[in-house]
Amino acid sequence: MNSNLIKFFLILLFTSYCTNISAQSKHVLWYKQPAEFFEESLVLGNGKMGATVFGGVNSDKIYLNDITLWSGEPVNANMNPEAYKNISAIREALKNENYKLAEELNKKVQGKNSEKYAPLGTMEIKNSNNGKVLNYYRELDISNAVSKVSYEIDGVKFTREYFVSAPDQIVVIKLTSSQKGALSFDINSSSLLQSKVTVTDNVLTMKGTAPINEHSNYQVQPSFLQQKERGTRFTTLMKIKNTDGTIVTGNNTIGVKDATEAVIYVSIATSFNGFDKNPASEGEGLNDKSIALQNLNKAFIKSFDKLKSSHIADYQKFYNRVTLDLGKTTAPDLPTDERLLRYADGKEDKNLEILYFNYGRYLLISSSRTLGVPANLQGIWNPYLNPPWSSNYTMNINLEENYWLAENTNLSEMHLPLLSFIKNLSVTGKVTAKTFYGVNEGWAGAHNSDIWAMTNPVGQFGKEEPMWACWPMAGAWLSTHIWEHYIFTQDVIYLKKEGYPLMKGAAEFCLGWMVTDKNGNLITSPSTSPENQYKLTDGFVGATMYGGTADLAMIRECFDKTIKASKILNIDAEFRGKLEKTLSKLHPYQIGKKGNLQEWYFDWDDNDPKHRHQSQLFGLFPGDHITPLKTPDLAEASRKTLEIKGDETTGWSKGWRINLWARLWDGNRAYKMFRELLRYVDPDGKKTETPRRGGGTYPNLFDAHPPFQIDGNFGGAAAVAEMLVQSNENEIRLLPALPDAWEQGSVKGICARGGFELEITWNNKKLEKVIVFSKKGGKTTLVFGDKKQNITLEKGQKLEINW
Template sequence: MRRQLLVLLLTIFTSANLCAQSPNPNLLWYTQPATQFEEALPVGNGRIGAMVYGGVKTERLSINESTLWSGGPVNPDMNREAKNYLQPVRDALFKEDYKMADSLVRFMQGKFSESYAPLGNLFIDLNHGDSAFNYRRQLDIRNAVVVTSYEIDQTTYIREVFVSYPAQLIIIKLTASGKNKLAFSCRFNSLLPFRVGRDNDALHMKGNAPIHAEPNYRGNMPDAIRYDNENAMRFSSLVKVLSTDGMQTLRDTSLNVFSATEAVLLVSMGTSFNGFEKNPGKQGLNEGVVARNYLQPATQKDFVSLKQEHIKDFRSFFDRVYFSLGADSLSAVSTIERLNRFAGGASDNGLVSLYYQYGRYLLISSSRPGGIPPNLQGLWNEQVRPPWSSNYTTNINAQMNYWGVETANLSELHRPLLDFIGRLEKTGKVTARNFYNAGGWTCHHNSDIWAMTNPVGDFGQGSPCWANWPMGGAWLATHLWEHFAFSMDTNYLRNQAYPLMKGAVQFCLDFLTKDKKGNLVTAPSTSPENVYITPTGYHGQTLYGGTADHAMIRELFNGF
């Protein structure tokens, strides 16, 4: 009996030891802090997000709110004369006078899109040395938690950061164990006009986005960023201490904690966005009330319950798919080392499966029902003029964000894009009529939170190979059918998908025209972001009957 008990205890101990040491295939981890945006670790809940840098002397969270954009409601009637150039462009194309077509099609352009704006930064300045040992920062993509840990002067410091969907907050826990205690200060800043002050028990930052920000690829130009405090989007962010065993003080520009072994911070954000058709300055929500209302319920809970709610919510999506390509023998190797090895040709199936799951992680973190779809940079941006305006680029990128959504068993996360298509249809009807004398609706190369659908280019300044591409609506509409094919939701098909698909089909039917051989073709057309060379050496951009156009139309028609 004693021997059996001993064997049982040894078995339990060994199993527990193996579990404790078993590798976690869902970790991205590094041995030094991030030094630039691309190295920081992303967390988000579809509405708000942060890039966590994991600094030692100063922690930085670059924070975003998905509805904070420049501009306001778009005027889809911006170029009513555009359709008058449709036939002259077609005549030039069918005469194969491509230079003339490239010149004339520029009269069929409108304004550039607006830009996704950075809300700002939360800095946590830590009052300890900066010579850290045993440094590690990691992102657990199954639990959606970033952990930074290191040792200084016989003290272990640990920070946990996650963005809770149930609480709609960024939650940060700091701990110190060993010789010294925690002492830190929190402060906000932003690249946008802002001011910081005390708001009861919280540090409060408020400001506003630009009324317009030119695309970064236009380079240095006068008034590239313009402000209008009366009409622009406003934002608000709050940070407060949920709990601490130390002391805290709140000053005009900082929130301070000292003599603590642990502290929990809550960060809330809100904007004045009140819908794509409403002026965010004059008809907007009270952004301060929005941020405060998210903050208040969490003050009645503790860190453990907030974290449990967050993990339960996130795993309800993440755990739907398990993907393995064999034992992950390299999980004890840092992510950057694995990437370098893989780039050099070494095999690493564990990294491949991690990469797939990381894609699912990013979509769960940036796309939730009822919210805004992820843009070119998902949910994360820290520039006022970000690359390509961090907008919706519909000649592949907006669709690409969702290519895996159904097969990754995340079907309901498709909803933000599908709802966005419904908003595009409203402005897209005007665009179809004004630019092509067509029914139905369409969308071009770029869009933004205001559901802009016109050809971009600043009324003639854009290159036709991207500015005048007219198939964004047709391609986006294929997502409507794909969601039904996976969900078999007949109410959705009847009330949402079918009417929108019908409008996209109608535009294509009206837009197609006969070429010299009597074939129905798109004209004008482009091969997105490509240039062709004619036998005479002309580098052209506008064409007719583009293969990509016809492929998208066939897919849409087949679904319809």
């Protein structure tokens, strides 16, 4: 072989090596152009403040949000005190199989709709540099929660760096130029809400107020933007620290002229002071301006480098807990939007799959760190006055799906905002249980909620459809999150002091809500199956019925977990016995003529056979009382149900279905849907000749319902963990739904029930090594295929097993 040929092959080998070592990152989203649409932007957050960065050159838009800025005031839970009086008439109509009458009567058991998550404002950085832009680059590095933009104009390189700090409660933006004195820019701020912008002492201040009223059809009425002395106030402060050049100000702008480097500090605060406190008049610490000013002043005396290092250290203590590797990849290094398009064509890109998983964890850390205020339908990133579905807490799946990855991907602290929110719901929920449902014990939650912990059934007092408005099972579902937190963390103190009383209250409501059917079994009446409708042989289409499968599945799960909690705490033996006895009397699951798990009490047809909800499969996932081993017939009926529904659905529904397929131990079907969840979707406002629409993933990796809903991101990330590890109180099943595409890999830091943390390595789809760490001490059984191994560990002990 001649020397030129050898040289050629060496270059080829080196190029291939470089491609692999610089292969598309598992931690970086990057682009060759600024964002034009919201669904192309890059988002940052510290669990309270959110920043949405577009990265424009002459004008850089940054949407600002605060998770506590909502319309409304504390809810009047007693809004419809005699609604419960309609329940007996609905039950009578159902007993007579008069579903049309029951449907109409069910509208009488409705209250107000939820309030809205509000957009705080838009910050704009206007640059004075004009000329041809070269080498534009924009990224979000989710390993350190920092975004960067860089480009060149006339030989000068300009850079911007952005992060939102949790330790310092501040948004920080650093701007630099490679040439001394070449940096000049102005900042302005505006809001869709009632607001006023002023500049004093080189500080730009924007003060405003959220509207106080929700109105039907999710529309904010302009008149409510003008209300005085009511609603949640907000303050945004912006200040610039310059190393050289001159600070310049206008009537409503601040900026820098002829600088080389400058740092912008943005502080945000609201007057929200708790779900039951009037944000205009009640409680301590309601001076939003003084809170914002205090945070600004504390941060301003710190250097950019100190703020950044503190931010990264705080963030990485959560993010770095889990590491996923899926083996070798041959995919080229492309911008993220191009990667998605390539992946949608069926190409391999294992690191994109890892990036999507890591991004889900990033989003939860960034949007869920405020007690009592969990991540909403859009996390914390909302630019709209009228956001889709009010960007509220939709509790018949979406809020819960947001938190499916909290415990198993080692982010238990991020679960706490939801758990504390459940405590708030139990307060208003006691009133709801009595006044809407006539149940005097326990608490109930319904389809929607908001920052005010609203629990009533929605529907604008009879104006909207029972198929989504009339559903009282949120308490039963949410109570299982309390158990999940306990069983993963083994935190008995939490279970005793906070968790169990909430679980018991949810179970008490269910006990009081059920009635006996003609066969002597316990059912719910009235009942609906979330957002779905049946079709009768006479052509009637409705939602109101009795004995819905989803209701009973959630009650089974609620009772089962409450019984287990009672045993662990060794309390409430009499109540526990009542739950056990009631469980045995519940109307059993039914398998329909198509081999499916029936959604309705009778074997009725679905009005939409491919409906996005699959609530009747709750017992398979997120519940665990249906499994291929314990209940093979029900597992097979669940499989048939999924096959009938098909794989084409909304983004969040795909996230749920991937988890369901994983629980059926069908890794290849789960993986097929996971790939479809990552299907490229065009931004909503983008006009193209052949638009790519439907459920999938936007260019910035946001989930496309469409429109954007964050639950699909969280559900999809949770499903990756579910494919690799499944567990209960007694066993840990390793690689239960491993697809052929992931034949080799490793995962470190994933959590299992019982307080265990795992590191797993596999090759050729065979388990090679597992390292088990016990946080509190305990025993479990490891399962891989047909092989089992019992282990017992002390607190803090680690065990390595070569399988």
